Amino acid sequence: MKKAILKFTLLLLAFVATNSLFAQVRPTLEWVKESSPNFVSGYSTSNISVSFLNDFLNPTVPTNAPTYTYDANPLVAVVSIVNQQRSTTLTNSSTVVPGITFGGRNTSDQANDTEFPSSNGVQTIGYADVFNVFAADIPASKPLNNMYITSPTAAAVGQTSNSSGGSSTTGGFDTQNITGAQGPAAVNNGSGVFVGDEDANFGLAIYTAAEPLADISAASNGRFYYGDVVIKFNRPVKDPVVHIGGLGGSYSYIGLDANTYNTYFTTELELSNGATASSSSLLAGNLNIALQGNNIVNTNATPNAGSVLGDVTYGAASGSVKVSGTYTKLVYKIFLKGTTGNFGWSQTQANITSATRDPFNGDLWYLSVSLDKPTQQVSGNVFIDRDGLKDLPLGDINKSAGVDNPTTNIGGSLFANLLNTSGQVVASTPIGPDGSYLFDNVPVGTYSVQLTTNASAGTYASPTTAPTTVLPTGWANTGEFVGNVAGNDGTVNGKSSSVVVGISDIKVEVNFGIERLPDSDPYTSYIATPLLNTVITLNGVLPVLTGSDPEDQPASGSLATKSVQITTLPTNSQLLYAGSPVYAGQIITSYDPALLQIRFNVAAVAIGETQFTYAYVDAAGIADPTPAVYIVKWPYQGPLPIILEEFAAIKNNCTANLVWKTSSEINSDKFEVEVLTKANTDFATIGSVIASGASSSSKNYQFSYAMQADVVYYFRLKMIKKDGTFTYSKIAPLSCENRKSEISVYPNPTPNTITIEGLAKGKNIVTLYTNQGRLVTSLTTSKVKDVIDMTTLASGTYMLKITNENGTSEVRTIVKQ
Template identity: 35%
Template sequence: MSHRLHNIKIILPILVWGMLSHSAIAQTSYRFGTSSGIGGAIGSGYEVANQKATFVNNATPAVFGTTNVTVSLSNQQYGNTTAHPFEGMVNPIYSGAVAFGAVGGTGNADPIANNRFTNLYAFGTPANNLFTIHKMAAPGTGINAPVTGAFTIALFTDALLNAAGDNINGMTDLDTDIQFADITLTFNEPVSNPVIHLGGLGGTADVTLPNAAYHSWLGFTPVFELLNAYSVMRLSGSAYFDVDPLVKKAKTSTTWLGFSSLSAGSCYGGKTTYGASGSFVVNAINISTLTLRIYLRSDEGRVTDAFNSIPCPTPANVIYHPFSATLYPRWSDLESVRSDAFALSVSFARSKVTGNVFNDPDGGHIDNSTGAANLVPGGIYANLIDTATGFVLKSVPVSTNGVFDFGELNANGYQVVLSSTLSTSGMAPAPYTAPTGWVNTGAFNGIPNTGNTGVCTGVSEIFEVNEAGNRININFGIQQLPESDNHNTTIPQPDTNDTLVLDGLGANLPLLSGSDIQDGTYTGAAGTVRNPSGVIITSLPVNGVLYYNGAPVTIGDTIINPALLTITLTGSGYTSLQFEYAYLDAAGFADPTPAVYTINWSLPLPVSLLYFQASKQSGSILLQWATASEQNSKGFEIERSSNGSVWNNIGFLFSLSADGNSNTKLSYSFKDAQPFPAMNYYRLKQIDFDGKYEYSAVRTIAFANETSINIYPNPVTDKIRIEGLIGGEIIYIANMWGQRVSTVKAGGHTCTIDISTLAAGSYIIHIIDASGIQISAKKLAKT
């Protein structure tokens, strides 16, 4: 190529390249193929109509993806159908100064036809290491120019000449940005963080001036300005490739402009000139359109005597003449069609997002802890949520092996939410309730068996997807709940104050029992079979006192060894009693439908008290009781306790019968004028004249205003807070059918309960004191 052909700067192509990044998996790139037959535009020659290509991957053979891009030219400032027609290109079809599929040449009245689609290496042979495939890739990696399809585009400098062959604006157009057109890239599917590649920026035009004694030399470069409201950042490029993040422009930045991206530059008109190539990222999420405004900018130019070429460094016989009204560099001449050379390419990355719903009965880190193949019930759906909107992007079923797969995704922030039905894209996710008989054990984003957030609502942590690689292991845990066995036993006639043993030995009452599909059969002390966690007592007998290892049991107590349970019969007039219990599995989850333990006998226990009750009377507590009959009764000692364990005598009432014997109703009352400021336990010790005695059932009353218990917010969406407690209360929530859906034990004066997993509706929240007396019941609205 002769030196005068430097102004026919070969047009580098446009590349739009999509790719997928995988963590610890070979990277898959999506790009254009190297011929129109696998995804590129078709034809050759000057064209300003839209061009389109579909992405393929880099497999052998290449396989089509689903993403394509349409490249369009608009806002043309120069051309034979605009206000500034070409002087050197007279054919009216040349409607724009920027076009596909043609290049300029000296001595040609028309542009030279060129393929509109070729490969990236075909023009200017740009080095691979000047480009970076995506935002997270190592600089200078990821693009293989010879196998990358690309568009051919040209920018024609003849647009800047007038009919006399002079610059239309004389010298004022030199060394300034001249707007030419806009290039818009429209993706049929959104992309994130696209990388724009510019190759071979810069060109030259050496022209013999009207006075043939002089020759002008001019270097120029296209300048690209991003019009969208996104930020930009340089990733890689040649030494003079410049990206200004403030004005969002990319160009060659050097004193003397040329066409070479090599570090040594090239000699032109006695000066070492430089072009540029490189990549910058557009920091944007899920975009469909990018628009670049193209300008042309020259260096200051040179005018010499009529030399066809000038070596570097400039020889002593070469004189650079000062500019004048007629003596200045020209963009082109009327005998030739001149063009600049540039390349524009775009690439992006997508990553795959997958996860698991594990059958996870051990309650620890989230994983398949069954010791067998992972199996979960059907009817679970995973929903990919856009964290910016809270709406569903994709909803997919979870397979029975627990796997869900959202496919390839753009860089963005996401969250996964489970649902019980398929959710609708663009809407909030459908509600989620664990499958019948199952419960959530937590969630964790990461390698199985390495963590658990403890959030048991079917909602993952927020996570970021970027070009670095796949996001796998968005994991959830569920497990089947334990079952507790009902027991209904008839025993020989007992007496008041008899103690019954529940250890299953000999003629004693049966041991508590249950089972779990993962743990096996529950019986005996905790830890005897695959580490069950024990038994929760969920209700107490109305008559009689349930003891564990000699201490009274309160609602919510966890029993480690059920063989140490006993019941002491108190009161009279009844023929059965019962309490409820629920087994805890190895993960610490309780049977949601407690079992009923029932004891029956034939005849009512001997009648002594018709009733015994306690009530508040201003600043005191009034005790009232009545007997149906009395035999040999001396009277009643009134005992009080603050904890149900240590009792003190606070008074004595003699029998109202004359001799301690009566067959009619006798009523008694006693006022405790100085009750404890919190919990008060009362019992009667009925004493006979012969010294024998028996105790009544215990009555408990909290000497505190119920209105001091505050439950809020109400209505509630996720968590309720209860204030004004004493500590030790059992709090349970029941639906409108009376079924318990949540039970907790207060650990102090306040208690917070997460009810986000409950379905919307009305519930009753019950508060039971340590003795089993309900001290509050309030309606709760769940939204």
């Protein structure tokens, strides 16, 4: 809204229950005067805590005497507004008003509104008592008692007439009533003291402002999401009844053209916390209220307030809706929907006669809740507990890392079975959509609770054998505990510890923790034929271990920093972690991919394949029950005639000393030494060495070759069998530069560290590679002397490359002992 308003007619919305009472069949828990201290006026978005009192008399005639008592274990609801989507800024003010508030209310223009006057053209929002007699602050015709039922077990009467004939029991409504008091005497006397009927039912005043939609010129017949109203109970409840008063509002004004303009709109509530489409049912209400699935709507085309036909305004929706099932919270999405009219939502001073400021417009409606008073109960929740008993010191299933765990019923597949001391089922109930369950009218005795996918037909009179404790595929138990503090019963088995139920006992927080299982990713990788004792890290050339977990890591990714179990070892190679052999069943915590390696032995090289299995272990300490297979393959041509353990090219001035070692030879004939330079298009043979022919022990060979200055040579061995077949070794590069290097590397060979001395001034990049070209380590240094630690590296030949900031590089061959 932008400016002030002139003369207009503002038709308000919403209603209030009458003060007549009728007989009720069963004591009910209701909201009354003593339920909450929020008796003050003024709009707010702060959470409202409301206690339920026991309507133990349920009188058959109206009375001003108190009929409510407190329970020893009171039921409490906290009502909150969350996920706010809309707001508006008051005209000529910096005040921002949210789209949904407790205790908000309409105002008219300054000239006509004496209750909420404003100066200097500043727009004002009105206010109602946040918690008061049901619908007390709506100055329109009130909803009648015959539009409400407080007990979910009473017979539903459906829609009743909008007649102004009083609060009769027409439509079969003759036992259960929500009560209210009408008129100013029933609300606040201005001093904060309630002076109305002592037996009146109370409710929360909730306001859906139309101003945010007027600000953006929203379509006048659209439906717009505003946010959520959440009713959270301190324990599971069964079949709560939600009472709605006064859904609907309107706005009328006389324009500068002397014509009358009207708009109509209504709040709608959509149950959205997992309840099925059949969860809601209308117990009672006027002709305007209806259910569309779980949506509470107003079907009147002109929902302009009032519930009674005899009043000039009668278009609002009021009534009682039963939500079947067990819940710890109800979540209603709030919408504002436009209907008919010849303009949208609200209007500004520029278009209205005789006003000095904008009005504030919206839908004021009321909310209350009731349910049957329980006798003896056992209830609890099922939590998705991602860290199980690992959150020390007590292993809390209600929380993970100090944060409240979400709840679940796994799509309606879970049941709670109440067991007697013989372990037999005496009652069975499905877990509710919000993960809660409740056993009502439990006889005095000692029980335990079983969580399973198997329901039972057992009763207190005819107990049955307990079914198998099992969860849906992909789920596992993480613990059980009786209580809402940190702890567990010490045995993870899907069955609670004992619960003793005495007279009038309400046993709560018999809780279970479950979680979805992790999943590990299988791999099959291909590499070139490895040399004997080659060590490859599973971090690049070979893939890192990966997996997913719905709670810890929903998308598949590296398991770095997580826990991994090596479930089976390779039979023909060695698996190492941090340089030490891994044993079967070992759990690696805080897994570092750079530390997991495979060492290839004779058997592996000959076979052409090696494999092991691993399982992702999640934060709850539960491993993937179907470990993944990790396979490494390379070309296989039958038993190898020659197993080459080592091949290196070492420079001695401008002579290339080629050295190699075999660990086994079968029918070997000779080794041909080949070289490639930039001047050639293919390898050329430069010499040969006779092989041993047959050997099962290590054999050493060497060959020397004179190199020219400033030429890079690439050497390899052609290993030839007596039948003429052959295989090639890896390639070993070497060069002879014309200038003398100022860099020295020592000791070489080395058992642990090498020192690099004579580095050029400025930045130098030093990299160490395996013979297979895999990067082992890299450092950037500005020192003229530095050290590389090779202590943890496997024995063998490595290539050291040194590059200065001018781009000049040197390559050295390093032998690790």
